[in-house]
Amino acid sequence: MKFIPSLIFDFFLPRFCPGCNKKLSTQEKPVCGDCISSILIADEDRLQYEFDRKFRSERMIENFYSKYVFETDKTLQHIIHALKYQRQFKLGILLGEILAEGINLLNWEIDLIIPIPIHHLKKAERGFNQSDFITKGLSKSLKIPYSTKSIKRIRYTESQTKLNPDQRANNVADAFKVGEKKKIRGKNILLVDDVITTGATILECGKVMVSAGANSVYACSVAIVEQ
Numbered sequence: 478m479k480f481i482p483s484l485i486f487d488f489f490l491p492r493f494c495p496g497c498n499k500k501l502s503t504q505e506k507p508v509c510g511d512c513i514s515s516i517l518i519a520d521e522d523r524l525q526y527e528f529d530r531k532f533r534s535e536r537m538i539e540n541f542y543s544k545y546v547f548e549t550d551k552t553l554q555h556i557i558h559a560l561k562y563q564r565q566f567k568l569g570i571l572l573g574e575i576l577a578e579g580i581n582l583l584n585w586e587i588d589l590i591i592p593i594p595i596h597h598l599k600k601a602e603r604g605f606n607q608s609d610f611i612t613k614g615l616s617k618s619l620k621i622p623y624s625t626k627s628i629k630r631i632r633y634t635e636s637q638t639k640l641n642p643d644q645r646a647n648n649v650a651d652a653f654k655v656g657e658k659k660k661i662r663g664k665n666i667l668l669v670d671d672v673i674t675t676g677a678t679i680l681e682c683g684k685v686m687v688s689a690g691a692n693s694v695y696a697c698s699v700a701i702v703e704q
């Protein structure tokens with residue numbers, strides 16, 4: 478039964494790949510296979526190097542994983558843009574599923590998955606947090622629960638894109654607060670973001686999690702920005 482309505486839906490509302498604008502068939506994922514396989518994968522050496530640079534000295538983040546390397550004007554940027562600004566939530570779910578394939582291989586013992594929150598004013602403006610959808614795909618694939626209420630963004634921070642690393646760290650200082658301490662205490666938490674740049678936001682969230690009694694904090698993102 479489900480097949481027929483989706484065919485009709487496809488006829489009236491055709492879907493297009495956000496990477497190459499090709500029309501997608503009903504059976505295809507929300508990004509075509511060629512586009513998915515064109516995205517640069519973050520290899521082990523790069524992940525180790527980035528972990529050492531961003532997180533090791535602070536001892537707040539146990540480990541981290543990014544599936545891809547973010548490249549300007551390439552496929553992944555178009556996909557994330559379509560998720561954030563064209564409300565193509567299925568892209569978020571798909572990115573979460575792809576992320577799960579990598580995380581599954583790492584044997585991390587995670588109890589709870591938490592997306593990095595955006596401020597409620599920004600959420601009101603945009604209507605959603607894109608990382609929530611990535612988290613949903615991730616949670617379903619890993620069969621690990623998630624919570625979107627365990628941590629809140631209490632300060633409206635300006636966009637990080639034009640700030641240098643020090644400014645970024647200051648910008649997110651004290652920006653987060655734990656909403657449900659009971660859920661965090663003693664747990665191994667996995668934080669989820671769409672793109673990790675300096676890691677300042679992840680670190681700040683990690684601090685808040687650890688001070689709320691988290692046993693350990695892991696982090697992941699769809700992509701990492703090379704700097």
Ligand SMILES: [Zn+2]
Pocket residue numbers: 494495496497498499508509510511512513
């Ligand atoms: Zn495509």
